[in-house]
Structures are given as structure tokens and as C-alpha cells.
Amino acid sequence: MSDSVSDAGAAQASEHDHQRCVEDALAGAEGLCADSGTRFTELRRRVLQEVWRGHDAVKAYDILERLGEPHRTAKPPSVYRALQFLQEQGLVHRLESLNAFVGCAEPGRTHQGQFLICHGCGQVREIHADAVSEAVVRSAREAGFQVQRQMVEVLGTCERCQ
Amino acid sequence: MSDSVSDAGAAQASEHDHQRCVEDALAGAEGLCADSGTRFTELRRRVLQEVWRGHDAVKAYDILERLGEPHRTAKPPSVYRALQFLQEQGLVHRLESLNAFVGCAEPGRTHQGQFLICHGCGQVREIHADAVSEAVVRSAREAGFQVQRQMVEVLGTCERCQ
DNA sequence: TCCTGTATGTTATGTTATAACATAACTCAA
DNA sequence: TTGAGTTATGTTATAACATAACATACAGGA
Numbered sequence: 001m002s003d004s005v006s007d008a009g010a011a012q013a014s015e016h017d018h019q020r021c022v023e024d025a026l027a028g029a030e031g032l033c034a035d036s037g038t039r040f041t042e043l044r045r046r047v048l049q050e051v052w053r054g055h056d057a058v059k060a061y062d063i064l065e066r067l068g069e070p071h072r073t074a075k076p077p078s079v080y081r082a083l084q085f086l087q088e089q090g091l092v093h094r095l096e097s098l099n100a101f102v103g104c105a106e107p108g109r110t111h112q113g114q115f116l117i118c119h120g121c122g123q124v125r126e127i128h129a130d131a132v133s134e135a136v137v138r139s140a141r142e143a144g145f146q147v148q149r150q151m152v153e154v155l156g157t158c159e160r161c162q
Numbered sequence: 163m164s165d166s167v168s169d170a171g172a173a174q175a176s177e178h179d180h181q182r183c184v185e186d187a188l189a190g191a192e193g194l195c196a197d198s199g200t201r202f203t204e205l206r207r208r209v210l211q212e213v214w215r216g217h218d219a220v221k222a223y224d225i226l227e228r229l230g231e232p233h234r235t236a237k238p239p240s241v242y243r244a245l246q247f248l249q250e251q252g253l254v255h256r257l258e259s260l261n262a263f264v265g266c267a268e269p270g271r272t273h274q275g276q277f278l279i280c281h282g283c284g285q286v287r288e289i290h291a292d293a294v295s296e297a298v299v300r301s302a303r304e305a306g307f308q309v310q311r312q313m314v315e316v317l318g319t320c321e322r323c324q
Numbered sequence: 325t326c327c328t329g330t331a332t333g334t335t336a337t338g339t340t341a342t343a344a345c346a347t348a349a350c351t352c353a354a
Numbered sequence: 355t356t357g358a359g360t361t362a363t364g365t366t367a368t369a370a371c372a373t374a375a376c377a378t379a380c381a382g383g384a
Binding site: 039059060061076077080099 | 370371372373374381
């Protein structure tokens, strides 16, 4: 089951320099943590690297399995804690409908993203459509509701898979 | 933990005739199943009744515990199967961010709902804001993405809890 | 060096969900 | 009314996802 992951990663790799993509993400994370005075430890780096394995959502237990040395004996809490840290730093997002995680496309910016999840190839694209987040806030307000966080996950077919 | 459920149910009960609310839901379900030629069995009725215990989200295992006779020995698959059936009939919705279920406010209508989840009282309100679902479809289309299903779950504070 | 706070390790368990196969109960037609 | 086909539920086992609670290690400043 966990291999839709590597397949999608591979598919993506043929289109862009994914190596580079990952390196950028890691370098960005390093900078961001330096700025915020938090520690981008070896484990956190490694977990983030696994999240960026491809552009599809990655499961916590898949990450756990793939951590090599010196984390081979890591247990679930280590991974979940690293993921929580990365979420707090805005470096990864959790997809509620998949119980899985994706790297944030634009860390450093505070934003309300929406996630387009292709069930053909498994790839997840993050967009930031103000029209959506504003419509949510407006509609909620009409119901007397004050928004703190919105989760918008869209299941469908990406351009390539149509 | 499962008692935020009954609390919220009670709070709601003081404002409207919840007994009636449940009865309407069950009667509606019965009609809808009759129309669609599906069987609204005792178990399914009972599960739906538990989902309608209040206006907050209900967990599968809480339902399981509360099924009385003659379902006292039911196991998880029975509940999950009933819930799946009810979802297929559009009688309940699953809230992905809570791993929990709510009764559908307007079964019979095909729609893309949004869910306002109050973390004060736990109540969940379903709205159908075309502005939201249309913005989602438009924004996705701009990304070349064809939408099949959208999940919009909004966490915040309801009018009463502000 | 020692103190403090933060990160990770470790053990155990809680929570959510489904696969796979067995049995029962309904439906309809002969 | 009975038996074949279908749908629903029971049953057993386990998979998949997640965290509580406490122990240890490690970084950085006084």
C-alpha cells in the first residue's frame, strides 16, 4: 500500500528536478528554524525529507519505516512529535481526510491553503485561493460563526490524470 | 471523553424539541429508504438514532457502546457498515477532521455541505454555501483540477459560545 | 561544572477501522 | 413453500493510526 507513494514520487521526478525540490525545502526549513530560534534537529530534518519524498501525502508509519540510521529504532512518538513540530513551524500540513502529511509549498507565509488531492496519481497540490477562504469566512459569519481554522480538501482528478 | 456528546445534546435540547428533531430524522430516513428501495433495518435505524443523539459529532465506538438490546453484542464492523450505508443514502456525514459523524441536516437533497464545528460546545452546523462550493470548483479548475468531492470543515466558535 | 529546558527514547496502551469468512434474513419466482 | 439468489449481520482477528507517561540524553547559558 505504501508504494503508491514511491510511484507518484517517481512520476513527478520525471517532470522536475525533485532532488532540488527537496534540497530547497530542507534549506528553507533550516533557515526558517534558525530565524525562529528553534532547533532543526537531525530527526526533524530526516522526517521532513521523507515528507518531501514526492508530492503525494505521506503516512506517519511509512516515514517511521524509512528512517534509516541512526533512527532505525525510532518509535511512533518520535515521528509524531517531529511532525507536530514541523506543522507548528508551517513546514508540513496534515491532510485530515487521508491521515497523512504533505510538505508545505510556501512555508514562511501564513496562509489558509486548500488541497487538491488527485485519486489518479495520489499527488497533492496546495493552492491558496483567497476566493475560497474569504467565502468560507463570509458564509460562516452569516451563520454567526467565528472562524479559527478552515480545512478544505478537494478530491478529484488532476490535469495529467484526466 | 464521550460525554461532551451528551452535554452538547442537553444544551441543544433546551432550545428546541430534540425528541421531535430525532423523530423527524428517523421518519425522513424511513421514507428515503423506501423510495430508494433500500432496507432501513433495525440496526441502521438504531445507529442513525445515536448519530442524532445531539447536534455534535458522534464517534463510531460511542455508538457501539450505546446500542442497547438487541444489539448489545454488536462489534465494530456492524456499526461501520451501518454508518457507511447511512452515508451512501446521504443520511449522515463523516467529519474527517474529527473521525466522527453527524446527521445530515437536509437528506434527500444532493449537495456539497460545509461544516462549522464549534470547539466551545462541540456542536456542528451544516451549511450549504454555494459561494464556497463554487469558489472551490473555480479555483480548482484554474489549477486544471476536476473536482469530485469537497470537504470543507471549519473550526471556530459558534454564536452562542462567543 | 552544574542547571535548565528541550528533544528524544521507551514502554505501554488507547483509538479508529477493516479483512475475511460464517450465518441469517429477506425477496421473489417457480 | 421452497429453494436460489441477494443483502445484511455476526464473528474473529488484526491492521492502521495516535498518544500518555515516564526515563534519559543533550544543548547552551550561568
